[in-house]
Amino acid sequence: MSQTLISLAVIYVQLSLIAFGGGNTILPEMHRQVVDVQHWMSSTDFAALYALAQAAPGPNMMVVPLIGWQVAGWAGMLVTTLAVFGPSSILTVIALRAWRRFQHPTWRQAIQAGLAPISVGLVASSALIISRTVDREWVFAAITAGRALAAIRTKVHPLWMLAAGAAIGWTGFGQ
Amino acid sequence: MTTIDTKAPAPGTAEIFRGFLILGLTGFGGVLPLARHMIVEQRRWLTATEFTDTLSLCQFLPGGNIINLSVAIGLRFTGIAGALAAVIGLIAAPIVIVLALGLVYARFRSEPHVVHMFAGLAAAAAGQLVSMAVKLALPLRRKPLAIVIALVVFAAIAVFHLPLVPTMLVAAPLSIYATSKAVA
Numbered sequence: 001m002s003q004t005l006i007s008l009a010v011i012y013v014q015l016s017l018i019a020f021g022g023g024n025t026i027l028p029e030m031h032r033q034v035v036d037v038q039h040w041m042s043s044t045d046f047a048a049l050y051a052l053a054q055a056a057p058g059p060n061m062m063v064v065p066l067i068g069w070q071v072a073g074w075a076g077m078l079v080t081t082l083a084v085f086g087p088s089s090i091l092t093v094i095a096l097r098a099w100r101r102f103q104h105p106t107w108r109q110a111i112q113a114g115l116a117p118i119s120v121g122l123v124a125s126s127a128l129i130i131s132r133t134v135d136r137e138w139v140f141a142a143i144t145a146g147r148a149l150a151a152i153r154t155k156v157h158p159l160w161m162l163a164a165g166a167a168i169g170w171t172g173f174g175q
Numbered sequence: 176m177t178t179i180d181t182k183a184p185a186p187g188t189a190e191i192f193r194g195f196l197i198l199g200l201t202g203f204g205g206v207l208p209l210a211r212h213m214i215v216e217q218r219r220w221l222t223a224t225e226f227t228d229t230l231s232l233c234q235f236l237p238g239g240n241i242i243n244l245s246v247a248i249g250l251r252f253t254g255i256a257g258a259l260a261a262v263i264g265l266i267a268a269p270i271v272i273v274l275a276l277g278l279v280y281a282r283f284r285s286e287p288h289v290v291h292m293f294a295g296l297a298a299a300a301a302g303q304l305v306s307m308a309v310k311l312a313l314p315l316r317r318k319p320l321a322i323v324i325a326l327v328v329f330a331a332i333a334v335f336h337l338p339l340v341p342t343m344l345v346a347a348p349l350s351i352y353a354t355s356k357a358v359a
Binding site for chain 1: 247324325338
């Protein structure tokens with residue numbers, strides 16, 4: 001049990017410190033560690049937990065405490081929460097105290113410009129990995145595509161689109 | 176008409192906690208637009224310029240942008256206590272809600288209708304990720320170098336399943352170097 005908690009802590013501290021571009025860039029590595037390396041859950045369960053977290057309000061990293069809870073109960077939830085939010089927050093405190101140096105526009109902009117395409121590649125990877133897991137039937141692929149198009153083309157609230165997906169799923173149509 | 180620079184008096188730790196608690200509770204599908212509304216327009220803790228400056232530093236650092244932003248704002252007004260109050264306030268309600276959903280899923284996962292419903296929900300959540308990837312990629316469409324870098328990272332992570340830490344250690348310095356050379 002404590003070995004599991006240590007593994008969770010090590011994985012999420014690392015993820016916290018390399019999450020440039022926010023939570024969705026570390027989703028593929030989370031999936032790789034939790035499903036492929038540690039075999040804590042199936043890819044389907046991982047995608048389901050991600051979907052649950054999307055249905056909840058708040059920051060888009062809320063899948064992390066949920067995974068911790070699924071893997072190792074309350075202790076797992078506490079460990080993953082501290083591990084994923086702690087290190088990056090401490091880094092933010094340090095950076096703010098050294099704020100002047102970070103305001104130097106040239107190298108900060110260079111770093112930001114260099115990291116932007118990496119974020120794109122990582123978020124696209126997240127999209128592929130999650131879609132590949134959940135879109136086992138054509139009806140799910142249609143929901144994913146419809147949802148993506150609606151989000152790009154319209155301003156419908158995300159929660160309504162999640163509800164629509166859940167409702168279509170509920171009917172069992174095409175499954 | 177109010178001017179942009181009218182600011183409210185500096186908030187205390189309890190007020191910071193309350194503000195971010197409400198933000199966490201109401202921020203469905205992205206907290207950032209709501210955060211700006213609350214911090215700049217509603218509670219007037221920061222001016223629009225201060226908000227943008229703080230946010231751009233937070234986006235530069237690793238970690239969730241909104242998490243870093245809450246740390247920055249808490250720290251600014253009441254130091255470490257404020258930073259803790261802001262982060263805990265922000266994630267407290269979402270953790271309770273996400274665990275409640277997790278319990279429902281665990282309890283009813285053998286019911287066919289519930290399994291179907293969660294499958295539909297997951298498909299819709301995947302669609303959100305697809306749209307996010309498209310929206311992030313659009314500004315790169317006239318930058319061939321950036322497209323190549325994004326494709327290489329995508330291949331490494333999504334196709335070859337390489338671990339992220341070594342991939343970032345190689346890709347980040349190369350990308351920063353190549354991008355700065357291309358601009359210069």
